[in-house]
Amino acid sequence: MATGLTEPDAPPRRADTVPPSVPRRRPLRHPATVSILIGLGVVLLFAIVWIGVRGYVAQRALADAIPAADRVKTAIGSGDLPAAERAAAALSEKTSQAAGLTSDPVWLTAEAVPWIGPNLTAVRTAAAASDTVASRVVSPLVAAGEGVDLRALAVKDGRVDLAPIVAAQPAVAKARAAFISARGSVAAIRTGGLVAPVAAGISQLHDVLDHAAPQIDAIGNAVKLLPSMLGADGPRDYLLAAQNPAELRATGGLIGAVALVHADDGAVTLVRQEAGTSIGPWGASVADVPSTTQGLYGPLVGRYLQDANLTPHFPLAATTAAAMWTKTYGGTVDGVVAVDPVVLSGLLKSTGPVTLPSGDTLTSSNAVKLLLSDVYQRFSQPAQQDAFFASAASAVFSRLSSGDVDAKKLVSALAAAGESRRVLVWSAHPDDEKVLGRTTLAGSLPRSDLSSAGIGVYYNDATGAKMDYYLGTSVAAGAAICRADGKPSTLVRVTLTNRAPADAATSLPEYVTGGGTYGVPPGSIRTRVAVYGPSGGLLAATESDGANYSTVSGVDGGRPVSLFTVELAPGQSRTVSVQFLNEQQSSADLTVVTTPTLPGDGSTPDVGVEKAVEPIVVQCSGIVK
Numbered sequence: 023m024a025t026g027l028t029e030p031d032a033p034p035r036r037a038d039t040v041p042p043s044v045p046r047r048r049p050l051r052h053p054a055t056v057s058i059l060i061g062l063g064v065v066l067l068f069a070i071v072w073i074g075v076r077g078y079v080a081q082r083a084l085a086d087a088i089p090a091a092d093r094v095k096t097a098i099g100s101g102d103l104p105a106a107e108r109a110a111a112a113l114s115e116k117t118s119q120a121a122g123l124t125s126d127p128v129w130l131t132a133e134a135v136p137w138i139g140p141n142l143t144a145v146r147t148a149a150a151a152s153d154t155v156a157s158r159v160v161s162p163l164v165a166a167g168e169g170v171d172l173r174a175l176a177v178k179d180g181r182v183d184l185a186p187i188v189a190a191q192p193a194v195a196k197a198r199a200a201f202i203s204a205r206g207s208v209a210a211i212r213t214g215g216l217v218a219p220v221a222a223g224i225s226q227l228h229d230v231l232d233h234a235a236p237q238i239d240a241i242g243n244a245v246k247l248l249p250s251m252l253g254a255d256g257p258r259d260y261l262l263a264a265q266n267p268a269e270l271r272a273t274g275g276l277i278g279a280v281a282l283v284h285a286d287d288g289a290v291t292l293v294r295q296e297a298g299t300s301i302g303p304w305g306a307s308v309a310d311v312p313s314t315t316q317g318l319y320g321p322l323v324g325r326y327l328q329d330a331n332l333t334p335h336f337p338l339a340a341t342t343a344a345a346m347w348t349k350t351y352g353g354t355v356d357g358v359v360a361v362d363p364v365v366l367s368g369l370l371k372s373t374g375p376v377t378l379p380s381g382d383t384l385t386s387s388n389a390v391k392l393l394l395s396d397v398y399q400r401f402s403q404p405a406q407q408d409a410f411f412a413s414a415a416s417a418v419f420s421r422l423s424s425g426d427v428d429a430k431k432l433v434s435a436l437a438a439a440g441e442s443r444r445v446l447v448w449s450a451h452p453d454d455e456k457v458l459g460r461t462t463l464a465g466s467l468p469r470s471d472l473s474s475a476g477i478g479v480y481y482n483d484a485t486g487a488k489m490d491y492y493l494g495t496s497v498a499a500g501a502a503i504c505r506a507d508g509k510p511s512t513l514v515r516v517t518l519t520n521r522a523p524a525d526a527a528t529s530l531p532e533y534v535t536g537g538g539t540y541g542v543p544p545g546s547i548r549t550r551v552a553v554y555g556p557s558g559g560l561l562a563a564t565e566s567d568g569a570n571y572s573t574v575s576g577v578d579g580g581r582p583v584s585l586f587t588v589e590l591a592p593g594q595s596r597t598v599s600v601q602f603l604n605e606q607q608s609s610a611d612l613t614v615v616t617t618p619t620l621p622g623d624g625s626t627p628d629v630g631v632e633k634a635v636e637p638i639v640v641q642c643s644g645i646v647k
Contacts, residue, residue: 081120084116084117084120084148084149084152086116087113087116087117087120087152087156090109090110090112090113090116091109091113091156091160093105093106093109093112094106094109094110094113094160094164097109106164106167107161107164107165110156110160110161110164111161113156113160113161114153114156114157114160114161116156117149117152117153117155117156117157118153118156118157120149120152120153121146121149121150121152121153123149124142124145124146124149124150125146125149125150130146133146137215140212140215140216141216141217141220144211144213144216144220144224145220145223147207147208147211148208148211148223148224148227150204150207151204151205151207151208151227151231152204152227154200154201154203154204155200155201155204155231155234158196158197158200158204159197159198159200159201159204159238162193162194162196162197163193163194163197163241165193166190166193166194166197167190178424178425179423179424179425180289180290180291180423181287181288181289181290182248182252182288182290183288184248184249184252184254184287184288187245187248187249188249188254190245191245191246191249194241194242194245194246195242195246197238197242198238198239198241198242201231201234201235201238204231205231205232205235208224208227208228208231209228211224211228213225239460239461240437240461243457243458243460243461246457247454247457247458250451250453250454251285251357251449251454252285252287252288252290253285253286253287253288253289254287254288256286257284257285257286258284258285258286258356258357259282259283259284259285259293259353259354259355259356260282260283260284260285260355260356260357260358260359261280261281261282261283261343261344261347261355261357261358261359262280262281262282262283262358262359262361263277263279263280263343263358263359263360263361264277264278264279264280264281264360264361264362264411264415265277265278265331265360265361265362266278266362266363266394266488267362267363267364267394267490267491267618267619267620268394268395268488268489268490268491268534268620269483269485269487269488269489269490270481270482270483270490270493270549270617270619271328271329271331271332271482271483271617272331272332272333272334272480272481272482272552272617273331273333273334273336273339273360273446273465273617274331274360274362274443274444274446274617274618275362275490276298276328276331276483277298277327277328277330277331277343277360278297278298278328278408278411279295279296279297279298279408279411279412279415280295280296280297280298280301280327280343280347281293281294281295281296281415282294282295282347282351282353283359290423291423292416292419294351295412295415295416296351297404297408297412298327298328299328299404299408300350301327301346301347301350302325302326302327302346302350303322303325303326303327304324304325304346304349305325306324306325307321307323307324307325308324308325308342308345308346308349309324309338309341309342309345309346311323311324311333311338311342312338312578314576314577314578314579315333315335315338315578317576318552318574318576318578318583318585319332319333319482320332323339323342324342327343327346330342330343330346331343331360332482333578334465334467334478334480334552334554334617335465335466335467335578335579336360336446336448336464336465336466337448337455337464337465337466339465340357340358340360340446340448340465341358341448341450343358344357344358344448344450354450355450356449356450356451357447357448357449357450357451357454358447358448359445359446359447360445360446360447360465361439361444361445362444362618363389363390363393363394364390364439364444364618364620364626364627364629365435365436365439365444365445365629366389366393366418367386367387367389367390367626367629368386368435368436368438368439368629369418369422369432369435369436370384370385370386370389370418371386371428371431371435372427372428372429372430372431372432372435373418373421373422373426373427373428373432376417376418376421377417378410378413378414378417379413379417380410380413384414384417384418386626387626388626389626390620390626390627391624391626393411393414394488394491394620395491395534395624397410397411398488398531398533398534399531402531402533404533435629438628438629439629440461440462440463441462442618442629443462443465443615443618444618444629445463446463446464446465447463447464447465448464448465467554467579467581467615468554468613468614468615469613470556470557470558470581471557471606472606473611474611474612474613475501475510475512475556475604475606475611475612475613476554476556476557476613476614476615477499477512477514477553477554477555477556477602477612477613477614477615478552478553478554478581478614478615478616479497479514479516479551479552479553479554479614479615479616479617480551480552480553480554480616480617481493481495481549481550481551481552481616481617481619482549482550482551482552483548483549483550484540484542484548484549484550484587485535485536485540485542485546485547485548485549486536486539486540486542487533487534487535487536487537487539487542488533488534489520489522489526489534489535489536489545489546489547490547490549490619490620491534491620491622491624492520492521492522492526492547492622492623492624493518493519493520493521493547493549493619493620493622494518494519494520494521494595494621494622494623495516495517495518495519495616495619495622495633496516496517496519496633496636497514497515497516497517497614497616497633497635497636498514498515498517498635498636498637498638499512499513499514499515499612499614499635499636499637499638500512500513500612500637500638500639500640501513501604501612501640502640502641502642502645504640504642504645505603509603509604509605509606510603510604510606511562511601511602511603511604511640511642511645511646512555512556512559512601512602512603512604512612513599513600513601513638513640513644513645514553514599514600514601514602514614515597515598515599515600515638516551516553516597516598516599516600517595517596517597518547518549518551518588518590518595518596518597519590519594519595519622520546520547520590520591520592520593520594520595521592521593521622521623522545522547522592523592524592524593525545525592526544526545526592527543527544527545528544530544530545532544542589543591545591545592546589546590546591546592547589547590548587548588548589548590549587549588549589549590550585550586550587551585551586551587551588551598552583552584552585553583553584553585553600554578554579554581554582554583555581555582555583555584555600555602555604556581556602556604556605556606557579557580557581557605558580558581558605558606559581559582559602559603559604559605560582560602560603560605561575561582561583561584561600561601561602562601562602562603562645562646563599563600563601563646564584564586564598564599564600564601565598565599565600565601566596566597566598566599567596567597567598569588569596571586571587571588571598572586572587573585573586573587574586582602584600586598601645601646614635616633616635619633
């Protein structure tokens with residue numbers, strides 16, 4: 023019913039009568055699809071939040087693991103094994119948390135999503151690797167260390183207790199294998215397509231593992247080698263060769279003295295000492311010296327003990343020295359260990375001062391100067407010098423055998439000496455030599471393959487005296503790809519300096535200067551330098567800084583060699599540059615190994631410090647192509 027205020031009743035309008043200005047609403051024909059989309063959105067949002075929260079917590083856990091890792095390192099370094107165990111447990115807790123947070127089904131499913139997936143996979147892999155290192159490497163090694171007290175590694179009453187070391191072998195082997203696996207998984211991560219923070223974290227972890235690898239290897243090698251080499255499986259006899267860097271040889275110095283050391287079930291005794299001059303010479307080589315080696319260094323390598331290490335390849339020098347000892351004194355040599363007075367100075371940090379029969383006090387600060395310089399000022403006859411050297415060796419050996427040493431400093435000094443190639447070891451037993459071959463102790467030519475282009479720079483004295491106490495050496499090297507075929511060129515610069523006093527010809531003893539016996543003016547230093555290029559490469563050029571040098575080229579051990587002679591008056595310095603063309607078409611890392619030398623200024627070098635090789639930015643304009 024209508025009123026004046028209302029319109030009369032009318033039929034409802036059809037849809038097609040709605041004015042165009044009013045928007046039409048389509049009927050909702052697929053409510054299920056919309057529900058699914060909404061549900062997927064909710065799930066996706068949940069997954070994003072879930073992954074984000076867990077990723078953040080995992081990141082914090084890994085960040086918290088860093089201080090724990092530092093505490094482990096500090097505790098082990100100080101010998102506080104209980105503290106190391108607590109820190110290792112805290113480290114494992116944090117890395118385990120991170121690994122768990124990044125391996126649930128939601129996270130694993132999201133790894134299939136384009137772009138974000140590779141980042142999630144990288145994070146999970148890194149977290150798992152960190153947990154492996156913490157729980158299967160660090161913790162077991164710390165636990166094994168509790169059974170191998172550093173004091174047990176020192177000689178006490180002439181013997182090393184080998185039982186704890188043998189007991190630790192299985193745990194150390196498993197830990198080493200776990201570390202290799204974890205390191206390999208991180209190395210396999212491709213960081214190219216990752217977001218910057220993830221890529222940076224992966225690179226940092228990669229660097230940490232690379233830095234730790236030599237330490238893990240050293241622990242594994244030591245635990246494996248020490249028992250067998252110290253006679254756990256039967257007696258061993260070793261030739262101990264004392265190298266004198268005042269008269270350089272490629273491996274470190276002329277072999278001035280040798281001693282036979284007997285090891286039986288950890289008991290170590292000094293059997294016999296002899297001067298290097300007491301062995302040989304022979305009219306023909308007593309060892310199988312390759313013709314290529316003789317072509318570079320002459321036939322004396324196999325005939326004179328003091329020239330056996332003209333070759334830089336210590337396994338060859340050692341087998342030659344062992345053959346010479348056996349030919350002279352009979353018996354069987356199970357291995358050769360070479361050391362120098364710099365090593366002795368490091369060992370004296372663990373023993374403290376040692377009083378010699380002469381009344382001299384041998385210390386870590388004066389050992390190098392006393393044995394390589396002062397002794398020649400005091401004694402003019404070689405027999406007197408040899409007697410002094412023998413008494414010093416006996417006194418130090420007695421102190422080490424007594425157990426009156428700081429075991430931590432002893433182990434640290436030996437490890438540092440090995441890293442700087444001042445301790446070299448060869449074993450006649452194939453299993454031991456195989457392990458040694460993977461270490462710097464082997465003294466082999468530098469590794470050269472697809473991942474590493476090895477360069478060697480070696481020095482041999484040609485003065486015929488003890489003037490290398492005053493020889494300063496430095497090496498610079500670099501590589502660049504300057505050819506269309508992609509083969510890199512390597513440039514090596516060797517600089518030698520005579521740091522002897524200006525009046526060396528008259529102020530130094532004739533035994534030190536050589537007195538001109540071999541045609542070298544007194545006070546001058548003549549050195550033969552051998553620069554070895556990468557395996558399979560080619561020697562491209564040898565250039566001097568203006569002086570004329572006697573140069574010979576050859577091949578040794580499958581490597582190109584440039585051999586040149588430099589003679590320097592006091593205060594004089596010379597530089598020679600050598601170029602090689604590498605065989606491999608790659609940008610392999612350049613590694614350089616050099617003969618360990620003295621500073622040349624009379625100072626004592628730190629036993630564990632190698633002279634740094636200066637990097638060169640190679641300009642292709644100066645490269646022979």
